[in-house]
Amino acid sequence: MPNLQDVFDCDSPVALVTGSGAPRVGRGIATHLASLGCRIALHANTSVDQAHQAAEQMRSEHGADVIVTEGALDDERVPDRLVAQTHDHFKRIDILVNSAAIWRPTPLAQVTADEMRRYFEINTIASFLCARAAAMLMAPQTRGGSIINIGDWATGRPYLDHAAYFPSKGGVEVMTRSLAVEFAELNRRIRVNCIQPGPVLLDESVTKAQQDRLAACSLVGRIGTPEHVAHAVQFLCENDFVTGVCLPVDGGRSIFASDGVQVGMNTG
Template sequence: MTTLQQNFATTHPVALVTGSGAPRVGRAIAEHLASLGCHIALHANTSVDEADEAARSIADKFEVETLVTLGSLEDTQTASRLVDETVGKFGRIDVLVNSAAIWHPTPFADIEAAEVQRYFTVNTLSSFLAARAAGVMMAKQDRGGCVVNIGDWATVRPYLDHAAYFPSKGAIEVMTRSLAVELSQLHDQIRVNCIQPGPVLLADDVGEARAKQIAASTLVNRVGTAGHIAHAVQFLCENDFINGVCLPVDGGRSIYAPDGMQVGANTG
């Protein structure tokens, strides 16, 4: 299989990872891509100090260049600006990972229209706008580029108190296929795929008993790691014959229903 360097014909491909300021899945993806020789543009909204520290650490550890981009994705101008700043710093963008997302439980009866709208703005629309902006830039490059969206395994089996969240993530799957079609018309080496994480990086308030229950809900009988998601990003970026795919990385959770068990986990 070809390497990122071979795919993009550059010693240091450039990757922008949204939602990578805090030490969760986005950060793990950024660090993994840096370990493969990519220059990295991190993005943070509130985790600014953490993003700055991560940028210094990544640059020192992997001997790549880094950039910190800032802004709330509730502002519809932010997504394209992040791409512009990345290209302004590095002169190119080879990989975009739309990892930023919001979620929190809300009882169904308490959900208001503004909350649903906020989920779609941050989780869905910002990914679309970033992908469109990146695609325009990638179309100018000889080797195109790769967009990876982050969805959620549980769109096929939603759990309670997230009725505002799941529609925004379910839309990612259709959007991925649509963007793959649209951006391929700009350049036949621009690819758009999606990863649907399963239970990884459980929330800090998940107790031991609950963690065991969640682990038992997968076919592999364990909770995954952010590294599993990061490796899947690498795979989708390196395999240049995969386009428009939504890939569950969930330990079999989406196809497994243990007796008497219905669980879910946020992925970060």
């Protein structure tokens, strides 16, 4: 199987990872890609200082060329700007990972129309706009590019108090298949895939007992890590015969008929 350098015919492929400022899944993905020799565009909105600290760490540990992009993704002008800034600096873009997302429990009776709109604006529409902007710049590239969206394993088995969140993530999965078809018309080497993480990053408020219950809800009997998602990103970038798929990275949680409940999960 070819490595990233072979796939993109570039010694240092360029990757933009949204939502990679704070130490969450997006940061883990960006750090892993940097370790594989990629040039990195981090993105942050409220975690800009943390993004700059992460950039320094990637430069120090991996010798990576890293920039920090900024902006609130509920502003429809920001996705185009982030992608353009990345391309202007590095003169190409090979990988886009749409990792930025919002996620918090809200009882059904308290969900407002504005909250629904905000979930779709950030989790769905911004991913669409970033993907489209990247695809337009990938199209002239001989080797195209790889676009990876981050969904959620539980869109098929949603749990309580996330009636605004799950529709926005379900839209990401349908969008992945649609854009795989659309972008292939621009360049057959542009591929679009989706990763559906399970419990890979828990809120600090989750107790040991709750962690044990969550672990018992997976077939592998443990909680995952951001590195598990990052490795899946690597696979989807390197395997140039995979496109339009939604890949669960959930320890078998989506197929395991346990009676556990979901608490404190944060896959973004």
